[in-house]
Amino acid sequence: MIAVIWADLTAWSRERAKLSLLVVAAALTVAAIVYRLQPELWGRVLAICLLWTGWQAGAEKWVRLKSWDWIRQERLGIARIVVGKITAALLLILFHILPALPLLVMVVYVWGIPWARLWQWLVFILTASWFFAALIFLAGHLVWLGVKEARILLGGGWLVISAAIPFLHQLNPLFFTERLLLPGPPVKILPGILANLALTFLFALLLWRYNQKRFKAAGRGTVERYGDGGV
Amino acid sequence: MDRHLWALRSLALLFAVILCLLVQALPTAGVVLTVTAGYEGYVVPGRWAPLAIEVSGAMDGWVQIARLHQGLPVVTEEYRCRVEDETRRLLIPVFAEETGSRLEVRLVEDGKVLGRVEVDLLEKVFPGHLILMVNLPEWHQQARRGQAVGPVLFSTYGQEPVLIIPVEFSALPGAALAYDGVSALVVNGDLAALNPLQARAIRSWLAGGGRLLFFPTQGCGGAEAGGGQGEFWAGPAAAGVTVDADDALHWEGAEEGWEIRRYGRGRIICARAQEANNGQPVATADWQRLLALEPYPRTFRLTPGLVFREGRLPWFLEEENAGITTLPLMVLFVLGFLGGLAALGFLCKKRTTLALLAFIGITTLLAVPVGRRLAGNWQRGAIVYTRAVLLPEDAGVLIEAEIRFPESTWKTPVSPWGVTVTLGETARGAINRAGTGETFWRHESPQQPLLVVKEGDERHLRLAGVLPPGTGPAGDTHARARDETGPGPVLPVWIERDPWLAGLRRLFPAERWTVGYGGLSGFTLKLENGRSHPVLWAEPNPGPGALP
Numbered sequence: 001m002i003a004v005i006w007a008d009l010t011a012w013s014r015e016r017a018k019l020s021l022l023v024v025a026a027a028l029t030v031a032a033i034v035y036r037l038q039p040e041l042w043g044r045v046l047a048i049c050l051l052w053t054g055w056q057a058g059a060e061k062w063v064r065l066k067s068w069d070w071i072r073q074e075r076l077g078i079a080r081i082v083v084g085k086i087t088a089a090l091l092l093i094l095f096h097i098l099p100a101l102p103l104l105v106m107v108v109y110v111w112g113i114p115w116a117r118l119w120q121w122l123v124f125i126l127t128a129s130w131f132f133a134a135l136i137f138l139a140g141h142l143v144w145l146g147v148k149e150a151r152i153l154l155g156g157g158w159l160v161i162s163a164a165i166p167f168l169h170q171l172n173p174l175f176f177t178e179r180l181l182l183p184g185p186p187v188k189i190l191p192g193i194l195a196n197l198a199l200t201f202l203f204a205l206l207l208w209r210y211n212q213k214r215f216k217a218a219g220r221g222t223v224e225r226y227g228d229g230g231v
Numbered sequence: 232m233d234r235h236l237w238a239l240r241s242l243a244l245l246f247a248v249i250l251c252l253l254v255q256a257l258p259t260a261g262v263v264l265t266v267t268a269g270y271e272g273y274v275v276p277g278r279w280a281p282l283a284i285e286v287s288g289a290m291d292g293w294v295q296i297a298r299l300h301q302g303l304p305v306v307t308e309e310y311r312c313r314v315e316d317e318t319r320r321l322l323i324p325v326f327a328e329e330t331g332s333r334l335e336v337r338l339v340e341d342g343k344v345l346g347r348v349e350v351d352l353l354e355k356v357f358p359g360h361l362i363l364m365v366n367l368p369e370w371h372q373q374a375r376r377g378q379a380v381g382p383v384l385f386s387t388y389g390q391e392p393v394l395i396i397p398v399e400f401s402a403l404p405g406a407a408l409a410y411d412g413v414s415a416l417v418v419n420g421d422l423a424a425l426n427p428l429q430a431r432a433i434r435s436w437l438a439g440g441g442r443l444l445f446f447p448t449q450g451c452g453g454a455e456a457g458g459g460q461g462e463f464w465a466g467p468a469a470a471g472v473t474v475d476a477d478d479a480l481h482w483e484g485a486e487e488g489w490e491i492r493r494y495g496r497g498r499i500i501c502a503r504a505q506e507a508n509n510g511q512p513v514a515t516a517d518w519q520r521l522l523a524l525e526p527y528p529r530t531f532r533l534t535p536g537l538v539f540r541e542g543r544l545p546w547f548l549e550e551e552n553a554g555i556t557t558l559p560l561m562v563l564f565v566l567g568f569l570g571g572l573a574a575l576g577f578l579c580k581k582r583t584t585l586a587l588l589a590f591i592g593i594t595t596l597l598a599v600p601v602g603r604r605l606a607g608n609w610q611r612g613a614i615v616y617t618r619a620v621l622l623p624e625d626a627g628v629l630i631e632a633e634i635r636f637p638e639s640t641w642k643t644p645v646s647p648w649g650v651t652v653t654l655g656e657t658a659r660g661a662i663n664r665a666g667t668g669e670t671f672w673r674h675e676s677p678q679q680p681l682l683v684v685k686e687g688d689e690r691h692l693r694l695a696g697v698l699p700p701g702t703g704p705a706g707d708t709h710a711r712a713r714d715e716t717g718p719g720p721v722l723p724v725w726i727e728r729d730p731w732l733a734g735l736r737r738l739f740p741a742e743r744w745t746v747g748y749g750g751l752s753g754f755t756l757k758l759e760n761g762r763s764h765p766v767l768w769a770e771p772n773p774g775p776g777a778l779p
Contacts, residue, residue: 021587033564033565
């Protein structure tokens, strides 16, 4: 599992790190200037950046094929591969919070946002982005749709649906950011976090089941050529 | 036969139960609850307005006022109400939230609700100058001949619309806070008709910035010499009053036909006898000038204010005209981004990760003082409007405040999250035992404290203070007083710099002033001058175990 994580992170560092971090830093700087550190607006931009990172991690922009080839050569277990990939996605999302730290601290001090509330918000958008990465990861393995279409349909669809249905607002980081970063009564984030974690676990389970079949098929030499699994 | 007997017994029992219920309900049968808000129903949003509650019929219970919060009524104030064969009238000032104020007034006796009336304070909103007129002058009656009696709306008086509402002397509120939404009071007649409570309330309101225009029956000179008007010049608020060798009081300013005098932050305009009696009308332009009706709202109203409403934040860095410019901040952001670029290896090719981490660490650490400085510059905090504490009555003004923090935010005294400060004055018979952040909290006690922090924890604070102090309780370690004439604890330097206090001393030089700060172990309370408003701060004391 650690080998998978290390492989993913190394590939990201080599192929994509500078561009990815720069995009996030630029977006946050521009947002800070345009929105004048308004916490809920700037926070939304950070949430969007992390969702974008989740998308990138799920789509494996920087490790496509090569990593899977390597995995096949190493004959690693499917469960370890899936857990490693998902964990790597979380670490990548965490790395993308780093450029936001100075501005984040400034926003907190300028507006006097309680640290407890800030941590709640950070944990929430982290879990939401992590779930988003798992969703995109799964979308890449769907055999009955094109890869891009599946990702747009699932990823975009989830954002639209969770924004449109009030009940699901507590899962949508863009909506929930406003509730957490504006003055008001304390907001319960536990249901949202648990739901995000549960969905991430569920998608990891689906990935494991699906890739198990595919790896067995690969072992038999009857590999299906659909999806973006790369096996 | 037995069955018939059983039915009869059951019927008798049923009647007995119904009779008991009826007997219990008898005292409530004739109770009538009538509630009216504002003046002729008109309420100025964001200001206090009188809520008149009239109870007719015998009862012994409570009048409860419940605010509808998220659709559910929450009892915020409770008043004892005992009525025996007559009608009892309560007049309670209530704050009209600009975002909506729905109240429910209940009549409760022995836990039973006898009646309830729902009031929407914003049903008749008038966001301009509300002028109360007692006994219309002759010229005004002539001008309005043929028109129906009722509120008169003038939309051409200066910048703001003016609504004149005729009232009787008896209808004038006895609580100063009820005049908060009133811009001016016009009285045709002798102020001796006011009862002591009304006179006291009007004096308080005038001292805080109210305007009184009156047409005395015997002229201004006669008014000074005696009658009801005389007491308006006797208090410490009558700044600018001059006394000559004959002990005769003189008007501070005058213009043709009018005498004008400052009263604290307010003013009194008196029409000279000949002009008042000869029916000479007042030109509409005169009203604006005489009453000094300024663009609305003024910053020093008698209104406690909230800065940050729930779910909303003001646009940050908008005070360009206050000497704050966003350019340095923007430059700082751009420099930070460029520094990040450099650290990422565009300038340095070796040890990129280490450089990036070091850069992020350093900038994050630097963000703390920068953020604190910005926060200090823009003074995000609980604002207390000046007028709320400028009520120099003889016995002083009691400040009662309750600050509630939904979360423990005291470590950041500029936090807008949930900080709500309300100030109030004493009002006889008006008690709110469970005041919360948005509720006006009052205190009824003959022994007014000098400055006492009653209780507090990291999420809640309740304090009371008096301005001016008079004589405080001996050995009160929670209070510090400054006596201009005698020895006393020395105030910190910042108090001396405070232009707000300096203004107070200029206005009321004979008075001693106490500033509410200090006292609660673990916390320091400061009332200091913000950028444009006084700000009440609650800061934790440094060091371990600061929190109580």
